[in-house]
Amino acid sequence: MSNYYEARTRIIEGGMEVFLEKGPKFTMDDLAKHIGMSKKTIYVVFRDKEALLINMVDYVFDAIKVDEERVLNDESLDTMGRLKGILAAMPDNFAGIDFAQVYSQQDRFPAAYKRMVERLESGWEVTLSVLQQGIDEGIFRPVNMTVFQMVYEASIERFLNGVELEQNNVDYRDALLELVDIMIMGIRK
Numbered sequence: 001m002s003n004y005y006e007a008r009t010r011i012i013e014g015g016m017e018v019f020l021e022k023g024p025k026f027t028m029d030d031l032a033k034h035i036g037m038s039k040k041t042i043y044v045v046f047r048d049k050e051a052l053l054i055n056m057v058d059y060v061f062d063a064i065k066v067d068e069e070r071v072l073n074d075e076s077l078d079t080m081g082r083l084k085g086i087l088a089a090m091p092d093n094f095a096g097i098d099f100a101q102v103y104s105q106q107d108r109f110p111a112a113y114k115r116m117v118e119r120l121e122s123g124w125e126v127t128l129s130v131l132q133q134g135i136d137e138g139i140f141r142p143v144n145m146t147v148f149q150m151v152y153e154a155s156i157e158r159f160l161n162g163v164e165l166e167q168n169n170v171d172y173r174d175a176l177l178e179l180v181d182i183m184i185m186g187i188r189k
């Protein structure tokens with residue numbers, strides 16, 4: 001059983017590497033060559049490329065949640081630092097991923113696109129509790145939590161759906177950090 005999970009992880013991580021290199025148009029042949037595994041073995045683990053992409057989305061978002069947890073438990077950070085860190089959570093090994101490319105493939109891979117949106121819109125409990133803590137401490141002004149979440153989600157979706165970042169040579173990670181600064185300054189008391 002552990003061989004299956006090792007192969008699964010190797011395929012997902014290899015998929016991430018090939019995605020970084022070639023974008024979402026990578027082929028399963030590209031992946032097989034990159035990780036030194038037969039396509040047949042890959043297809044035993046993932047029925048098709050979309051199933052692999054869905055698992056890659058989950059892998060990235062699970063890693064973001066681990067990074068959020070690291071920020072949350074960092075005792076050197078105050079409440080504002082924690083909120084900034086949680087909103088900007090992006091593990092270093094995923095910093096180069098162009099998530100807009102996944103969004104651009106929503107017609108080809110609708111289930112992967114749907115999973116990305118679901119993951120973006122879920123798991124807000126920790127973030128909102130840190131925001132509430134900051135409000136309670138008087139660091140942030142009272143804001144409508146639903147509106148705060150919607151503004152953040154809409155901004156991220158715009159980053160992913162739009163072409164402006166690419167056209168203006170703005171890195172996704174830099175745009176995310178700028179968004180977080182704008183949002184934090186907007187609620188700061």
